[in-house]
Amino acid sequence: MSVIEKKTVQKVEGGGILSPAGFKAGGIHIGLRYEKKDFGVIYSERPAQSAAVYTQSHFQAAPLKVTQESIASAGLLQAIVCNSAIANACTGEQGLKDAYKTRELIAKRFRLPEEYVAVASTGVIGECLPMEKIEQGCSHIAVHKDYNSAKSFQQAILTTDLVEKAACVEVTVDGKTITIGGAAKGSGMIHPNMGTMLGFITTDANISAPVLQSALKKAVNTTFNQITVDGETSTNDMVIVMANGTADHKPLNENHPDWENFQEGLTLLCEDLAKQIARDGEGATKLVEVSVKGAHSDGDAKVIAKKIVGSNLVKTAIYGADPNWGRIVGAMGHSPAVLQPDTCDIYIGGELVFSEGTPQVFNEQSVSDYMKNEEHVEISVFLKDGAGEGKAWGCDLTYDYVKINASYRT
Amino acid sequence: MSVIEKKTVQKVEGGGILSPAGFKAGGIHIGLRYEKKDFGVIYSERPAQSAAVYTQSHFQAAPLKVTQESIASAGLLQAIVCNSAIANACTGEQGLKDAYKTRELIAKRFRLPEEYVAVASTGVIGECLPMEKIEQGCSHIAVHKDYNSAKSFQQAILTTDLVEKAACVEVTVDGKTITIGGAAKGSGMIHPNMGTMLGFITTDANISAPVLQSALKKAVNTTFNQITVDGETSTNDMVIVMANGTADHKPLNENHPDWENFQEGLTLLCEDLAKQIARDGEGATKLVEVSVKGAHSDGDAKVIAKKIVGSNLVKTAIYGADPNWGRIVGAMGHSPAVLQPDTCDIYIGGELVFSEGTPQVFNEQSVSDYMKNEEHVEISVFLKDGAGEGKAWGCDLTYDYVKINASYRT
Incomplete structure (x- = not known):
């Protein structure tokens, strides 16, 4: 008898942030970089239980403060906006104002409560965002479900990374398949800043924000936190996850019989992205x-x-x-x-x-x-x-x- | 009235380990390096109160263990022997035996108790010392008081350092001048090892070993421990000081009115050597x-x-x-x-x-x-x-x- 058994946790080649059901994305050029895409959004069709981990730098950038506030509100997100080229770090009061403004504009664009929006930035530190460009971006950005939209987002978050970074993992929970997808950017220099590491994760898993937070923290500790390109920690590092609960299984928590599968799957996804970041370190050949x-x-x-x-x-x-x-x-x-x-x-x-x-x-x-x-x-x-x-x-x-x-x- | 006042702590250009009275030194070629000197000794005419600080590496090399034992015996040293090219680190039982043997031979050569001899090595790790060469070195090494003998020692301890490193400081204690001299080697690579930092300090100060130990530790903390070339700590790092007490002043300790002068002088000397090491870091231009x-x-x-x-x-x-x-x-x-x-x-x-x-x-x-x-x-x-x-x-x-x-x- 030859039955090919499906593994309970397995990587899916070619997958990414739009592999789980219920997510859309987009990425456009708004003029922060010379030619390349520089402004992207991930959108969840319904409010998603959310969690994030942030840089341990004393100099935490403005967008991270705004994102923390959003998630602290009800643990729910429906959109994440990210720009590249300018990190909005070390920008004082004005930087914070600009990050709030970006959140407000994306909320309006997608008709969401402001607290359902997270903000991320990467790039030069010590420069303020050109808000007229950001405003244009917020009103023009569109999100879709197709493969190219995921790619557009993946491209929009890069700085001097040489390659896009995406990953996908499938996990069996209650006999059904749930999907975890991700995109990331790694370490590349833009004057006058250190590289920033950003990770964006989507999943259709049914899981509450606090449980997701603890799973994310555990996964990040052995993956993203275990990579090093040059020993530096950016002002803008962040890994964020949205779980929209569209998969049909009992809520995940540590007592769920398939809990370990989920934790393992999330960790595997983070490890995959982390390794892609390390491999694409500045000047790296290996x-x-x-x-x-x-x-x-x-x-x-x-x-x-x-x-x-x-x-x-x-x-x-x-x-x-x-x-x-x-x-x-x-x-x-x-x-x-x-x-x-x-x-x-x-x-x-x-x-x-x-x-x-x-x-x-x-x-x-x-x-x-x-x-x-x-x-x-x-x-x-x-x-x-x-x-x-x-x-x-x-x-x-x-x-x-x-x-x-x-x-x-x- | 124009009186040029002498500073209570001041650097002396051109000075080094033989600037304080009562010390001799020598350095010779025994065939560990191709052509350059590779074996040196600092000798004190009388037993000197001594102290040392050692690498924090888990992989502490054999000579450091032997030196620790010597100093632990009575806090007295009369000779320090140092070879370059081979670090005698990660060499197991044989390495320890060889370090003891070196100590024994130098003790015989200068008719000292073995515990009056300290041993230091720098160079390749994982290779055993060619003991016939070391034995020859121990029987042939001679020590003198002249400037060239100090230079010979300074040269003998180098690996791929580009320049010799020496420093000297004078300190006023009880209205008299005491002298602190030093030599060092810094960070240079020899396959397959990390660089090693060694510091050798001599002084005519009258000070007991325990007090000297605490002064050295304090000085090293803000100087040698505050340099970094590539963030690595060697198996062989050591800073060692001999105080022969020939200067005519009351014993130094924290209650001595000129204690701060001595501490400041020792720190200044360590800082001088430490900066020379940093400046001579591998490939450094600044x-x-x-x-x-x-x-x-x-x-x-x-x-x-x-x-x-x-x-x-x-x-x-x-x-x-x-x-x-x-x-x-x-x-x-x-x-x-x-x-x-x-x-x-x-x-x-x-x-x-x-x-x-x-x-x-x-x-x-x-x-x-x-x-x-x-x-x-x-x-x-x-x-x-x-x-x-x-x-x-x-x-x-x-x-x-x-x-x-x-x-x-x-």
Whole structure:
């Protein structure tokens, strides 16, 4: 008997924010960028239970404050508006006024209460939004259900990202399929700002805002929060999710028998987007994945993984295809996590390069070839301190990183 | 009446580890490096009260363990031996045996108790010392008082540093002049290791080991611990001080009326060496100094200063002579320190670029020229959260950093 069983959690190639039923989107050019689309909206046909996580930067940009206020009102959203090119950060009172105005105009455009609208921005900091352009954008933007509308939104949120970022996951709940879709933008420089990470997630799941908040936070902790391009946190980082409840299943919460499926699906979607962001880091030629197992705790494993993937020395060694385990040891060595140096094994790809505090004899050429030829380089660390596990993702550090960030004005 | 008053704490140009009375040094080539000197000793004519601080890395190298044991014995040292090229780190039992053997041989050579000898190493990790060469070095090394012997030691401890690093400070205690001298090595890469920072300090001050330990720790906290080249901590980092007590003054401690002079002098010496290390960072073209005032506490100020100077985005902006205050804000924004964004002023050189949460109009060209032309770029941040002050030093991030660290094997 051969039955192909459907997995309870699985990725869907080619899907995105419009894969779940009941959502529309659009993206247009309003003149903030030279030619490219720069203004987009995701729209939910009905009020959606919503949740978001925000940058930990002390300098939180104006749109994040407005979005927080919207979600705090009733946990419901029906539209998210996002512009690129100008981040509306470090803009004081005027910036806050402009973010409120944008919210008000989108609410009018779609006949929604203002509190049903979230606002996101990315781009230059320290510059105010040209509000006449934003006003035009708010009155002209249209939303549709088709594939191209999702693409238009995906394009409108980019800054100097090289590629669009979208993902989709299907999850079985109560024997039925629910869908989670997402779009993201990553790290690219626009003078005079650091890159911003934005994630937009839609789902037809039936779930309340507080439960969704806790699921999102958990998912982000092991995914978006575990990527690093250059160790910087933007003023505008935000991941936001709308759940419109059109899927026909019992409300999801931790007691629901399929709760783990949903949490896993949401995490998988976030991981997919996060990896796309890391791979598209400035000047990057490779995605680097570091996996730590056997740590004292999951938290320790995450800290160690992120230390390794964030190390300039590890990043340049990967760019140079140099199987330089000493730099991995160095990066782990100064992590604040609990760590027993004498019981530590390190693999690059499948090759054991360091074991129990002692260097191993290995084929340097073949490991170097692996680092050179693979677009996705894996470093695995096994400790013997416990059952803690964690991953982190980043990219190599290249001449182009320095070029993009040092000389784009000259 | 015109009397030129001598300052109670002042730098002495051209001085170093042999400036205080009672010390000798030497450095020779024993074949660990191709041609350059690679093995050195500092010798004190009498047992010196000693103290040291060590790397916080979990992977502490063997020589550091042996040195800790020596100092723990009676707080006295009479010789410090240091080799470059091989760090004797991650070398397990054999490494520890070799470090003990080195100590034993130097003790024999100078007829000292073994516990009067400290051991330091820097270079490749994961390789064992070629002990026949070390043994030869231990039996051949000679120490003298002349300027060239200090230089020989300074050279012997370098790896890929471009320049020798030495400093000297004079301090008035009980109306007399005491001298503090130092040598250091900084951050340079040797496959497959991260750079190592070593500091060696000598003084004729009359001070007990425990008091010296607390003074050294305090001095290192605001100096060596406030430099960053690439955010890495080596397995071998160490700063060590010998005080031989030949200066004729009452024993120094916190109740001595000139205690602050001594603390200030020791800190000034450490700062001088630390800045030389930062300036000689891999591929660096500039020393960057970040000063933070008005922070909630000194600790907060130090954390914020180090975040800014350690930011890849700030470092590339400085290399590109781009007065990109947004990156400074970004780096500060994700520091764990207490910080009020709305009361923050930022200067690049003498130019106010950001004030109280708002961008300032300034002459971009003149600030860019300043960043381009100065070898020493200063960024100043004024908060209004308290009286906390702190500084940090680093360097710019250049193509050469990537080159040195990615492609030195190809």
